[in-house]
Amino acid sequence: MTPAESACRFIESLRVPEGALAGQKIKLADFQREFIVGALVPGISIAALSVGRGAGKTTLGASLCLAALLGKIDKQPRREIVVGAKTRDQGAIAWRLIEGLASSLPLKERKLLTFVRAPRLQIRYEGDGGGHVLNVLASDARNALGLSPVFALLDERGHWLDERGDALEAAVTSAAGKRQGRVLVISTSAATDSHAFSKLLDEPGEGVFVREYRAPDDLAPDDLDAIRAANPGAVEGIGSSVEWLQAAARRALARGGSALSSFRLFHLNQRVSHESRAVLISVDRWQACEVPELPPRQGPLTCGIDLGGSSSMSAWANFWHETGRLEVYGAFPSAPNLLDRGRSDGVGDRYQQMFEVGALLMLGQQVVDVPAFVSAMVAKLGGYPIHSLCCDRFRQSEFLEALTKTGLQLVPTWRGQGWKESAEDVERFRQFAFERRIKAERSLLLRSALGDCVTLIDPTGAAKIAKGRSTARVDAATATVMAVGEGSRIAGRVRKAARPALWV
Template sequence: MRLADFQKQYVRGALADGVSIAALSVGRGAGKTMLGSGLSLAALLGKIDRQPRREVIIGAKTRDQGRIAWSFIEGLAESLPTKTRKLLTFVRSPRLEVRFEGDGGGHVLRVLASDAKNALGLAPVFSLLDERGFWDRDKGDALEAAIFSALGKRSGRAMVISTSAPDDAHSFSKLLDAPGENVYVQEHRAPAGCAPDDLEAIKAANPGAVTGIGSSLDWLQGEARRALARGGSTLSNYRLFNLNQRVSGETRDMLLTTDEWLNCEVDELPERAGSVVVGIDLGGSASMTAASFYWPDTGRLECLGWFPSQPSLLDRGQRDGVGSRYTEMASRGELTTLGAATVPVAPWVSEVIRHVEGERIAALVMDRYKQAELGQAIDAAGIRCPIVWRGFGFKDGSADCLQFQRACFDGLVKAKPSLLLRSAFGDAVCLRDPANNIKLAKARSLGRIDAASATVLAVSHGARMLAAPVRKARAPVWL
């Protein structure tokens, strides 16, 4: 088996002194499982560690997925000397195993599905966690914890390989972003916001394609063009699996896919002209508070978010599973802190209005869920402007979401690149009732879609303003 340069780099890093966990993230079809299977066989034969009665574990989402690695090992064993091959026994039932009776005997390789009930009493010298980004969250985390905690018994090593997980909150994403001590990380991912058929981006996520490993560059570009033509989940899945980007593979209706929102981002915003619609979404202590500002006449969109100062943005990001994303938003001027444990409503509303000071406010659009609290804050702040109350149920929510989507598709929404909005739309999905009405919802419980909610309120009301017929004043008639 000949290795490409990126595979050699990973093997050197994974087997370096002091490394106990090695993570590899690369596009689909890059030979990850074959590479891991070869190292697992080497560990079973004692080429990595000569400890007696060695135990090697291969973890997979399902038994069928684990069988792929087991089959690779069976195929690789055929190239071994006959004397060594006769000492190997391949067991298919009741559990996929490989037993090696050489070098003192008692060595075994086991394939486990992602269920921690199968992982009691482990003491591996080597472990392979295959396609870790797509294991079931709870069971997968439990099996990973069982394997990692068992590594210390015999100074074992673990390989964690996968294409990117769909979001930053996944355990595999956290391992890549914050590796910690004794962890080696190698990630091959296409740049964020790149065109799907960009050849350099494809090469970045598929380093083996140039040397003939996996899919060819021509095939990948052809798939990119097909995904662009079809759009929707096809394009999202291409970015996730072939460009190795952390794009939601959510099968429910997304409010906007990644590429649909990227079409709304511009380098230069249009001017603030005409009246402005302000959409606000008031959060609590855990959720974000957000405000969006939309100028219907020019399509200009601005969005800001707020959190309480306790806990800090970094701690809050760790708790919400997004790492340092909140601190990065703050450095870009998109997110600020206000108040201690909660965002004070009246000062916050005043700060929202101050952002568009001097502009003519066409309407202040809000969710009626907190109508009493917001109404008191508006009176206390002395704000005088038209107020519109909307709901996020199927009645108002369906009309608002559809009008927002139509405005985006028609090119009526223009915003600067915003990590705040990208993050919100990545977690925003639409639920449907039997009558095919939709309403906004979170794709995950810790997702923060408040910026998306405020934007939907502002843009949908602006779209209704543009669609309203203009009344022409009749010329006076003298009698």
């Protein structure tokens, strides 16, 4: 019998410890059985599972920990099992589940288990030679010294603090190598692609098995296909029902803001921040501005330009306020290459994808060549006249020199990124977005920038743009906000008709 077959048979001999189905025999869902089989294949050292909240992740992980402790997966002597969690209270959830699952074991087997609550959450097993132990650790690598686990569970990994979480994961995975142990990593999605759990799912590597159940970004939150995609156990009676999830989605849509963002993160398993107070614009608000076909170029054109510093992105946004058409482009210097830059910024091959669809250019060596950038952007307009240029004051003199070299005879409108001017542009951008007066194609460049863009709010309520993380590239969002803000001001300037002459 393979370890996977032994584990599945053992788990289905247990009874549900709590909830509406308490006391009934556990019946593994298809996706759970598939994950167990893939996770326990020889040669797999790390198995990651990402699925919506309430899908039985922790119960599944706790069942596998108990199976490992009792030798149903690995018969090594003096087995050590580790449960890692963000906090002790989070780890206690898995510990209590294991305690509850163990209550359905035969009495003879239960007597060999000792449950310790202090000073550390621990379970000892004296059968099969004795000396077997399960320890619960909070996400602090200082607690992980001297480990040599044959099995480890890292619970809700996508919500651990970056530095401490990364350190504990590294400590556990490296320690598991001493005894060819397996590490099980389970969680709902992390809020960003740059989180270590997201990277594990996107770039599994050798010896890593991954299963991710996430709703597509282009489906509405209450769409049945979206709900089923992120909650594969709902139709099999695990966790919340499809009807409950759909009703919750409609409530979240009605409330909007953090309620909707939280539903997307936890129940649709999408990578969105639930801290909606600080985002420039929520994902749902922006998706309402995305259209399959852009309106025509018509009326005055406003261009927003954000020139990056050394080795960073520069961005250019074209906005026609009469039709709402928005076009956004970015540029990087050629060194380092896009794949290396993407790995350094924690976004994988995202920059390469932007380049392939023409949204991102490569100009200059270490710094974006400003005259070449301006020329390239003017060429994309195909002769359409620019009504107004709105530019960040950073690198002001270089931009004026570039205008002279390219022969573009326009006087830029300079905008600062402080509280006064940035707050006005942010508010005007949000008004246009909320009224759906912005029409943009689905753009990975712009979605990426808006996803990393947050706002800092002063005591008066004014908001200015800032990065959500240190390696974020929000230049495209900044250029867009300036372009839309200037377009809004132009649209608001009502031209008064000339008064007729009066003869007296």
